[in-house]
Amino acid sequence: MHLIDEIDRKIIGAVQDDGRITTQELAERVGLSPSPCARRVRLLEQSGVIKKYAAIIDQTKVGLPISAFASVKLERQREGDLDRFAKAVERWPEVVDCYLMTGQRDYLLRIVARDLESYERFLKDKLTRLDGVASIETSFALGQVKRSEALPLL
Structure with a gap:
């Protein structure tokens, strides 16, 4: 380290x-x-402290103005089920952030989309078809107040 x-x-x-x-x-x-x-x-x-270098792109200016936050609950929280879900999410470019959570839901995803129809297509064609998903609750961002990739180095 x-x-x-x-x-x-x-x-x-x-x-x-x-x-x-x-x-x-x-x-x-x-x-x-x-x-x-x-x-x-x-x-x-x-050492992996600096993982990579990247440009930060304005999602609205590239035609992806919708940010949807999906809370996902799995039927079971066994290691195999969690791994299967994580592997599927890694393949989906629409999912830009995914966190394994504590509490009522197992995962929180941020999905970007062109419009509501695109999000609906993602939901129907990918997320709801994944084995082991018990429920999905979606919230839509009305606007972005803050976004930062910089960590606060105290």
């Missing part, structure tokens, strides 16, 4: 803010020379 020090926190904060930052800019920002800074970034990547 990689122990994160204050310089690592600064590096992580900077790349969370701008994944395309150059090594030179990053080094200046965190107070290192480029070579040790690059080494630290590589260690953070190799």
Whole structure:
């Protein structure tokens, strides 16, 4: 396991803010020379602290304005049933987030869609056809107040 020090926190904060930052800019920002800074970034990547770099896309501007949150209850919570559900969800590009939950429901999914008809098609063609699903409750987001991929490094 990689122990994160204050310089690592600064590096992580900077790349969370701008994944395309150059090594030179990053080094200046965190107070290192480029070579040790690059080494630290590589260690953070190799240890899995930095999992990957990605662009954050505005879902509305690419024609996916609907965010639906589906709470799913399975018939049974056995390991095989949970694994089967998780494997199915991983194959569905409409599902952008999926969490195994405590409480009344087993999973919470965020599904993006072009329109209500697209969500209905996803529901009928995929989610309700999956063996072991006991019930599904859907809520639709009216608007997005906050979304962040940046973790609060305290």
